[in-house]
Amino acid sequence: xxxxxxxxxxxxxxxxxxxxxxxxxxxxxxxxxxxxxxxxxxxxxxxxxxxxxxxxxxxxxxxxxxxxxxxxxxxxxxxxxxxxxxxxxxxxxxxxxxxxxxxxxxxxxxxxxxxxxxxxxxxxxxxxxxxxxxxxxxxxxxxxxxxxxxxxxxxxxxxxxxxxxxxxxxxxxxxxxxxxxxxxxxxxxxx
Numbered sequence: 001x002x003x004x005x006x007x008x009x010x011x012x013x014x015x016x017x018x019x020x021x022x023x024x025x026x027x028x029x030x031x032x033x034x035x036x037x038x039x040x041x042x043x044x045x046x047x048x049x050x051x052x053x054x055x056x057x058x059x060x061x062x063x064x065x066x067x068x069x070x071x072x073x074x075x076x077x078x079x080x081x082x083x084x085x086x087x088x089x090x091x092x093x094x095x096x097x098x099x100x101x102x103x104x105x106x107x108x109x110x111x112x113x114x115x116x117x118x119x120x121x122x123x124x125x126x127x128x129x130x131x132x133x134x135x136x137x138x139x140x141x142x143x144x145x146x147x148x149x150x151x152x153x154x155x156x157x158x159x160x161x162x163x164x165x166x167x168x169x170x171x172x173x174x175x176x177x178x179x180x181x182x183x184x185x186x187x188x189x190x191x
Contacts, residue, residue: 019083026073033073037066040084043154044091050153051095061098065091081163088150088164136186144179151176 019039025032044065049058068090076086118126137145143165150161162172 016082016084020078023073023076023078023083026070027076033070036069036083036087040087041066043084043156044087047088047149047154048091048095050149052098057098061091061094064094064098068094081160084156084160085163088154088156088160092146092164132187133183136183139186140179140182144175144182147172147175148179148183 019036022032022036022039026036041062045058045062048061048065049055052058052061065087069087072090076083137148140148146165147161150156150164151158156164158172158176159169161167161176162169165172167175
């Protein structure tokens, strides 16, 4: 049996089309799912890292996300933003499920590994700035916070975020703009 063209790298199609072909192939071919995993694991991890307190927790949730995706692959249907949006909806639900089990305050970066190479004063300033930013983000509505995480941690476009959260491109742009304005306002107040 010939391998699908998406598995051999012979396609010159848009990313969304390649993802859809991989998703269809993944129903019967584990290698196709492996390619989807390799294509999107870092973006899913970054998004989950922004929602958790440790890299280990984000890694665990990334694994849960792809386990759920693999189990659901036979039921996958192309709609609502394609494979990427589908994966982020699964990741979002995994994070929500995890958050119900324990309350956490997310951080954006582990500083402990860098402490040995940075002056203590600088570490203290970075921690203070990070805390101020996290506090400003915590003041956002849940939907605004979700959009900020998807935009800056997962690096999704407004269209991709809209597909994940169920909003139009325009509504997502407005949501992001308002969230950023609120962050700026809260960040200045905390100075």
